Amino acid sequence: MKPEALWSLAALAAGLIFLSPVLYTIWMSFLTVDSYYAGTPVLTLDNYRAALGEFDFLRYLLNSLLVSGVVTLGGLALAVMAAFAFARFTFPGGDFLFAAVVATLMIPSHITLIPNYLTLAKVGLLDSYAGLILPAISNGFAAFFLRQYIRGIPRALDEAAYMDGARPLQVLWRVIVPLARPAILSMGLYIFITEWNNYIWPLVAISDSDLYTLQIGLAKLYRENPGEDVINWPLVMAASTITILPILIGFLAVERHLVRGITMGAVK
């Protein structure tokens, strides 16, 4: 074997050991609870059946997908429009308003917890999808990042489009968005992951179990101990796997994307 291949194997082994808690979790989620405690593995899909059915994780999964999806699309739309304005227009108050957007990066979110709860209570949006989504939509970091990226796109392209009689929104949609696609995709991923893993806000804003996201559902399932006198760990691990899996699959897809980018660069 070449030393390179040996090192790759060693690195793979080290990585697997590091990730062993997650890998063992996935393995455990396929064991019957009796066989787990007896120490003689018997494989089953029952934990997933129970988690998705009886314990409502299918619903929580759909809730998480809906909330994270809408927050991502809405957050990107707001951020792209603002980034375009800040990158391409000079207007009175522009610098000040941009600073106000960037300053939100420094503002810790816990200070907004009680007031946002009160705001949503006042308009009757606690225990609703809107209550989960609205406070999470504005994303100062995405606006900042996209503005920097758009500034790198040659202005001549906008000007050519304006010459052809395009309006600003058309320039944004037809010229800027296609050229900024890599930056928009990576920001979309960042927003989606952040919102998917969000815990404290749904914990505060939701008490109706029909609206639980995966994070809340998993924390409750773990705490309320569905076992008789011992914890039903295989069931809890199936629920954990359901919570992790969408991000895991996304991560592997992006990693492959990166690897392809690197190898294509090497071929050229």
Next chain:
Amino acid sequence: MTSRLTPYLLIAPLLAFIAVFTYIPILTSANLSFREWDFLTDAKPWVGTENYRLVLSSSEFWNSVKVTAIFALISVPLRLVLAIAIASYLVREALPQRLLRGALFLPSVTSTVAIAVVFSWLFATDYGVINAALAWFGLPKVYWLQDPQLALWVIILVNTWKQLGYDIVIYIAGLQAISPDLYDAADVDGGKRFHVFRRVTVPLVMPTTYFLLVISVIEAFQVFTVVDVMTRGGPAGATDMVVNLLYRIGFTLFDIGQGSAIAVLLFILLIALAVFKARVLGRKVHYEA
């Protein structure tokens, strides 16, 4: 064609959301911190600095400050030392390095709740893997999450395991910005590997270290989820972080005044850190290769 209103219309939606859900809440928190209120009554009488006096004289508050400070003081240096050491081995763009980087980075994008659940199982007193391993060596079982002396260490371990990959990725980006010539020069000088690491690598990534140091301290003071799932601040307050206390006072005791006072105090501390970061990163510590 463009009108003078165009840029304002483009930024209006974002600014509206930021105003309603970020800036106005800061003012609301400040206002509520001077009032007495429990959600139930309509009246919110002004009580001056009473809430601050109560918070600053409560042992619960100072306990949470102490616990959070210990957590930050141990977990941040631990993460940075491990990250820079590992990053200096993983900086090359070859397959083994990329595989290990991917594995180390993965936990930082996965659900904190799920990670906390998994580690609760690892450290469970009965049927937990760690105690099973100890039993195999004939050692007695340890009450990891029930022992006030140990629980915070478990929380630190979980946080380090989860966040390490992020620090490594940031360090790798910092290291890749260093010119390879410097390493070659150090090699020509016959530098030993550790010597090169200490004399070349560490000083040159100082800006990255400062950046990570400050954002990890800010992040450490906002830790909530791991503790909420694993220990709820227990046993006997041994893992009670400031945000966990804030959540408990605001949303289980419904003492909005004192909850807001804690939020404002923590806000002032974190903004001070953020301003310090902007100052330090703005001026000092820029080595140009």
